[in-house]
Amino acid sequence: MxxxxxxxxxxxxxxxxxxxxxxxxxxxxxxxxxxxxxxxxxxxxxxxxxxxxxxxxxxxxxxxxxxxxxxxxxxxxxxxxxxxxxxxxxxxxxxxxxxxxxxxxxxxxxxxxxxxxxxxxxxxxxxxxxxxxxxxxxxxxxxxxxxxxxxxxxxxxxxxxxxxxxxxxxxxxxxxxxxxxxxxxxxxxxxxxYQQFQPNLDHGDAAILAVQHYLQGHFAELQRNESMAARAKLTPRTFLRRFAKCTGLNPNEYIQRLRIQMACNALEQTTLPFESIALQIGYEDVGSCRKAFQKIMGLTPSAFRQRFVSVNPQ
CATH class of the missing domain: 3.40.50.880 (Class I glutamine amidotransferase (GATase) domain)
Incomplete structure (x- = not known):
């Protein structure tokens, strides 16, 4: 034995x-x-x-x-x-x-x-x-x-x-x-x-934190590095370096993670079709949104909704 x-x-x-x-x-x-x-x-x-x-x-x-x-x-x-x-x-x-x-x-x-x-x-x-x-x-x-x-x-x-x-x-x-x-x-x-995007907000860098707070309410809008750097009152090069150090992501990756998290929330909490959700979170091309969603979450939007929504939201 x-x-x-x-x-x-x-x-x-x-x-x-x-x-x-x-x-x-x-x-x-x-x-x-x-x-x-x-x-x-x-x-x-x-x-x-x-x-x-x-x-x-x-x-x-x-x-x-x-x-x-x-x-x-x-x-x-x-x-x-x-x-x-x-x-x-x-x-x-x-x-x-x-x-x-x-x-x-x-x-x-x-x-x-x-x-x-x-x-x-x-x-x-x-x-x-x-x-x-x-x-x-x-x-x-x-x-x-x-x-x-x-x-x-x-x-x-x-x-x-x-x-x-x-x-x-x-x-x-x-x-x-x-x-x-x-x-x-x-x-x-x-x-x-099952993961949720939880951005790091306790890094102690007030300039980067101000940009993070702004992005939380404006993630669906087009954001340029230069404008975000200006909001942080930093040069673009310094902004990119400090943003990556504080968040572990570059600004484009960070915004994408915010958008996909919002898509997850909408799939779980509403009955909106994914096409409408994609437009709401800032994607003009639904196919690109679907591809980004599957890359980050490991599931298609429909498979995600099927796995985590047992009944239709009221």
Missing amino acids: KHYQIAVIAYPHCLLSAVYGFAETFELANEACAETGLDVRITTHILREADLLKDQDPQPLYHAVLLPPSLEKASYSEKTSSINDFLIQQHQQGAMLCSACAGAFFLAYTGLTDKRVMTTHWALEGLFKERFPNQPMDTSKILINQGDVISAGGMMSWMDLALELVQSLTNAHIVRQLGKILVIDTGKREQRY
Whole structure:
């Protein structure tokens, strides 16, 4: 029998529903394996910080170490030595390191992910880039599997991570069985379907902030870099440099993200056809708007409305 040992680190303020959800999902996978005659067993070990500090000889060997999401920024905004040392040690012994949502911070602190593309919750992207400016990041993805490092995005992405691990340790049939038992969709999806554009407004640059506030109410109008620079009382070159530093986007990209977010809001909250929405948010060419929408959101406008609007708005 193949027997896999999985460690879940229950650090302070982590999402306990994920901690125990991992264990329960793996137990359900064990039952599915038994029913189908697959000779695989997964044992879950829930470890707290005190467990990581124990001097054990030999050190336990885990096939994978999981970092769940967190409800408290303070729990992941600084490196925790005990967790960091444990992760590095386990990785050196062959363990896969896996994170969901804010758990990605713990993996990045180790330095082991510097060359690996990771994902985390889309709303944490700004803080993550601030902490780890050289870390490759793609928050459009729900899950990125790099073999020995797996990261998942949203708060509930621990379920995607659990299913990914089950598939790697068993097979696709067991995952489909779990989907039926849990009544969840085991098909591939992307985090960008759910993301909202939340511009950074706490960067402290008053000149750029004034332009951002102006664009919030005038995104549908034609905006030129020269006029925005004049509003900020800066030269165009200085304006472009400071705008990109504060927002992570150039002005054209920023305006496009504002417009697409407004299109998402209109698709969810109204019954207007997309052609009308495109004109309202500043696109003269509906085809260009549709193309930009699909590039940013990963769905066509009609697929987006179908996914997120269960009943017709009144």
